[in-house]
Amino acid sequence: xxxxxxxxxxxxxxxxxxxxxxxxxxxxxxxxxxxxxxxxxxxxxxxxxxxxxxxxxxxxxxxxxxxxxxxxxxxxxxxxxxxxxxxxxxxxxxxxxxxxxxxxxxxxxxxxxxxxxxxxxxxx
Numbered sequence: 001x002x003x004x005x006x007x008x009x010x011x012x013x014x015x016x017x018x019x020x021x022x023x024x025x026x027x028x029x030x031x032x033x034x035x036x037x038x039x040x041x042x043x044x045x046x047x048x049x050x051x052x053x054x055x056x057x058x059x060x061x062x063x064x065x066x067x068x069x070x071x072x073x074x075x076x077x078x079x080x081x082x083x084x085x086x087x088x089x090x091x092x093x094x095x096x097x098x099x100x101x102x103x104x105x106x107x108x109x110x111x112x113x114x115x116x117x118x119x120x121x122x123x124x
Contacts (some may be wrong), residue, residue, distance in 0.1 A: 004028055004096045009118030015048045016086050018120060020057040022096030028113050029077040033105060035059075036081045038072065038092035038120075044097070047117040050083060058067035059105045064090075074114035 003025040011017055020036070022049035026048045035050030049070040058070050070084040079096060 003096060004113055004115035006096045006115045006118040008093065009094060009120045011121040011123065012086055014087055014122055014124050016034075016122070017082070017084045018079040018086065020083070020094055020096075020118060020120075022081075024077045024079065024096075024098065024113060026077055028098045029074075029079075031100065031113070033101035033110060034072070034079045034096070034098045035105070035111065036079075037095045037097055037108070037111075038090075039076075039095070039117075040089075040092040043092075045108060047108070050105045051079065052101075056069070061106065083120070086120075088122050088124045091122050093119050093122060 005023045008020040012022045033050050036048040037045050037049050039045040048061055048064055053068045067085045071080045074082050089090045096115040097111035100114045104111040
């Protein structure tokens, strides 16, 4: 069964931190890549970070590098996104995704499975 359920979103002030979680079914968690995307109002969905199988390799968009950390808890089939030094421009709905990565780690087409999203709002 395919299932991705995000949690942990909320409202914070600039400079604050949040940790997003994505609970996955065992089948979905076995995907080669798991990642995070975000979509701000009126903008395209953009890739944020990705983790290859078992979390051995991680990848980040330039806009979040050094501030966000993606990680996995393989015992819990859960993906995390630790977000520090948050900025107002990080405000968006954050989506967890899983897939083969066939079109590149940052390409939406690489991800077959998507969660419902969780809202992150950063105020200045």
